[in-house]
Amino acid sequence: MYKATIGIEVHAQIKTKTKMFCGCKVEFLGKPNMNICPVCMGEPGILPRINGRAVKLAVRTALALHAKINMRSIFARKNYFYPDLPKGYQITQSIPLAEGGYVEIYTENGKKKIAITRLHIEEDAGKLFHTAEGHSFVDFNRSGVPLMEIVSEPVIENEKEAVAYLRRLRQILRYVESSDADMEKGQFRCEPNISVSKEEKRGIKTEVKNLNSLKAVERAIKYEISRQKEVIEDGGTVIQQTMLWDEKKQMAIPMREKEGVAEYRYFKEPDLIPLFLHDEDIDEQRKYIPELPNEKFDRLIVQYGIKKEEAEILVDSPDIASYFEKSVGSGCSPKYAIGWITTDILGELNKAGKKFSHIKIKPSHLADLNKLIDNKTINMNIAKKILHSIIFTGESVIDYVKVNNLAQVTDENAIENAVKEVIEENVKEVERYMNGEEKLFGFFVGQVMKKMKGKANPGVVNKMLKDILNRR
Numbered sequence: 001m002y003k004a005t006i007g008i009e010v011h012a013q014i015k016t017k018t019k020m021f022c023g024c025k026v027e028f029l030g031k032p033n034m035n036i037c038p039v040c041m042g043e044p045g046i047l048p049r050i051n052g053r054a055v056k057l058a059v060r061t062a063l064a065l066h067a068k069i070n071m072r073s074i075f076a077r078k079n080y081f082y083p084d085l086p087k088g089y090q091i092t093q094s095i096p097l098a099e100g101g102y103v104e105i106y107t108e109n110g111k112k113k114i115a116i117t118r119l120h121i122e123e124d125a126g127k128l129f130h131t132a133e134g135h136s137f138v139d140f141n142r143s144g145v146p147l148m149e150i151v152s153e154p155v156i157e158n159e160k161e162a163v164a165y166l167r168r169l170r171q172i173l174r175y176v177e178s179s180d181a182d183m184e185k186g187q188f189r190c191e192p193n194i195s196v197s198k199e200e201k202r203g204i205k206t207e208v209k210n211l212n213s214l215k216a217v218e219r220a221i222k223y224e225i226s227r228q229k230e231v232i233e234d235g236g237t238v239i240q241q242t243m244l245w246d247e248k249k250q251m252a253i254p255m256r257e258k259e260g261v262a263e264y265r266y267f268k269e270p271d272l273i274p275l276f277l278h279d280e281d282i283d284e285q286r287k288y289i290p291e292l293p294n295e296k297f298d299r300l301i302v303q304y305g306i307k308k309e310e311a312e313i314l315v316d317s318p319d320i321a322s323y324f325e326k327s328v329g330s331g332c333s334p335k336y337a338i339g340w341i342t343t344d345i346l347g348e349l350n351k352a353g354k355k356f357s358h359i360k361i362k363p364s365h366l367a368d369l370n371k372l373i374d375n376k377t378i379n380m381n382i383a384k385k386i387l388h389s390i391i392f393t394g395e396s397v398i399d400y401v402k403v404n405n406l407a408q409v410t411d412e413n414a415i416e417n418a419v420k421e422v423i424e425e426n427v428k429e430v431e432r433y434m435n436g437e438e439k440l441f442g443f444f445v446g447q448v449m450k451k452m453k454g455k456a457n458p459g460v461v462n463k464m465l466k467d468i469l470n471r472r
Helices: 052-064 159-175 214-233 279-286 293-304 308-315 318-329 334-352 363-374 380-390 397-403 412-425 427-434 438-451 458-470
Strands: 003-013 072-079 089-095 102-107 110-123 127-130 136-139 146-152 188-197 206-209 241-246 251-257
Touching: 003 159, 003 214, 052 110, 052 146, 052 159, 052 279, 072 110, 089 110, 102 159, 110 159, 159 188, 159 214, 159 293, 188 214, 206 214, 206 251, 214 241, 214 251, 293 308, 293 318, 308 318, 308 334, 318 334, 318 363, 334 363, 334 380, 363 380, 363 397, 380 397, 412 427, 412 438, 412 458, 427 438, 427 458, 438 458
Parallel strands: 206 241
Antiparallel strands: 003 146, 003 188, 072 089, 102 110, 110 146, 127 136, 188 206, 241 251
16 A cells, blocks of 8 residues: 655745845836846845845744744755856745644545644745747846745645645635735745655655646646656656656656755855844734634634535635625625625636636625515526626616616516417427426426526416416
8 A cells, every 4th residue: 555745845925025135126027137136136245134024924924824933043045056046045044934833624534734844934046938949048036036935744645635735825825915825926836745655654755846736736746646656566766856847748757856955055144143033023913813714614614504615715715705705794695695706706707817806796786686586676597697797897786687677577477478489389399298208397498588588587487387288
């Protein structure tokens, strides 16, 4: 029986306006090599200066992760040579800002705590761009951008747990507003370390890089577990190395042998004194810790009677969860609110490639739709059409119904005429229905609703159809 052991390093960009050790602007997709200075370019005689805002947000994150914050931490130089690392070393921490802590996830067997090893602050490297013609370019705008490196203990057992852990960690960072954690922008980069063994003792680990989505993380871990099993089965030995994930080929490709700590030649950063924190610094950040995703998840299920899957969608963003609760507070039933938000609103946003902040409808719009359904002015199909039409306009629900003449038809004579027409136009189907094909009833309902342009009261249509068909 093989056992997989997985630990994950996450580099999360701290949400600051300036870089970690200088005053250069932090900007995504700015003009290449414009947001740089002698400090982040490592020119002779430079003196780094700690970004206090970054430290505060890292402390806030550590509190949200239930970690022990070190009142004294040390910055150090980590030496390695990449084309996008202008100084030839990275300023990181040898004594981290925080240690311990956990992220709680939900598995098939219940709750599980994924232990955190440490959280430390460091600076980012630049970014390399390679062309099809074989040219390489370096943009140093990202060099020096503040990062939190959050390292988990190797207690993750499979790709599903890994994704659950990363999703919850990303949510926590967004809830405490310490990082936007946008994977597409490189603000939340994940590097799983994977080892497979038949024994209790851990096997030799490999690290997978270049993962830009949670789906890629899941595929990469699954692939690497399978690959290592095959190597062991064939009598080979897994090599400790860094792998590069190829999304097109759906496979991990060896990149280089994994460096050990000694190869980085850590030593204390001579231009930075130890970072000292005080109780008041920590207490100040504790005030900014909101209701966290796990707490909100449990409360939403109990308070509103929604399913776990629905609660998981809501807590993925504090904005979505807040919108749901405000909708219910405005008078919309939890059942309607959860359905419209998770299916219709998020579906339209996904189709349009837009974020939740782009919607114009307010929670009160959902409450208005609910009221119109309850008083039988419109039916659910019409409500959905209205919702899809006003998501990005914010138009009044009441006005939209009036202008587009969408009020539900309850006139039994009009509905009866439509039912009779459908029966007359579908003689063969009626015959089949009368001979026992009861599933055709839905077909008749659909045809009547089509004739009534979707505005007929479904309850009246169903009753009328049954009465007339049963009399035949």
